[in-house]
Amino acid sequence: MNIFRLAGDMTHLASVLVLLLKIHTIKSCAGISLKTQELYALVFATRYLDLFTDYISLYNTLMKLIFLVSSFSIVWYIRHHKIVRRSYDKDQDTFRHYFLVLPCFLLALVINEKFTVKEIMWTFSLYLEAVAILPQLVLLQRTRNIDNLTGQYVFLLGAYRSLYILNWIYRYFTEPHYVHWITWISGLVQTLLYADFFYYYFQSWKNNVKLELPA
Amino acid sequence: SGYVSRHDEL
Helix, strand or coil, X not given: CCHHHHHHHXXXXXXXXXXXXXXXXXXXXXCCCHHHXXXXXXXXXXXXXXXXXXXXXXXXXXXXXXXXXXXXHHHHHHHHCCXXXXXXXXXXXXXXXHHHHHHHHHHXXXXXXXXXXXXXXXXXXXXXXXXXCHHHHHHHHHCCCXXXXXXXXXXXXXXXXXXXXXXXXXXXXXXXXXXXXXXXXXXXXXXXXCHHHHHHHHHHHHCCCCXXXXX | CCXXXXXXXX
């Protein structure tokens, strides 16, 4: 475990907590894409299959549980909570996210490190996570005024993977034979998808104006 | 190397 990875995990945890805070305290999911949340729940469900079979560390197990429970409870909140669901704008959240699932699965069947069920599911979760933010980014472009918590949520979600990239660079130089092209490339693609969001987020922060993405 | 050692990250 290095500082970049710890910072990445903490940033990821912070993004989840910001989202839960928003939904649980102000009972609103305005501007949040249910589809991205569903994709993330699927990402964690397919990536943490080894939760009960392989024990790496208490930290690892604890964080996996937190991400699993939080992602599924966020989906539940937006879908079933009597107050929160009213603030979900399904007419705007129209990205056909099922079209992302199949290509990622097929790609995982073709490009993976080992042709086993666990490995293919893990690789699928990696590809899916790379594109899971797309429905949310599309929704942000449609939502005129993005509230602060939503902006912070997306920023932290993008930042965590950038920190993971630093972690991979660090591990590449410190651990012999540490080479994981699949992880590195999908992590890079994922981070690049946030590039324009980061730009506008930084501009809004620098000029102290409301965050707005061009349509 | 085994699955566990290759997937020690979140």
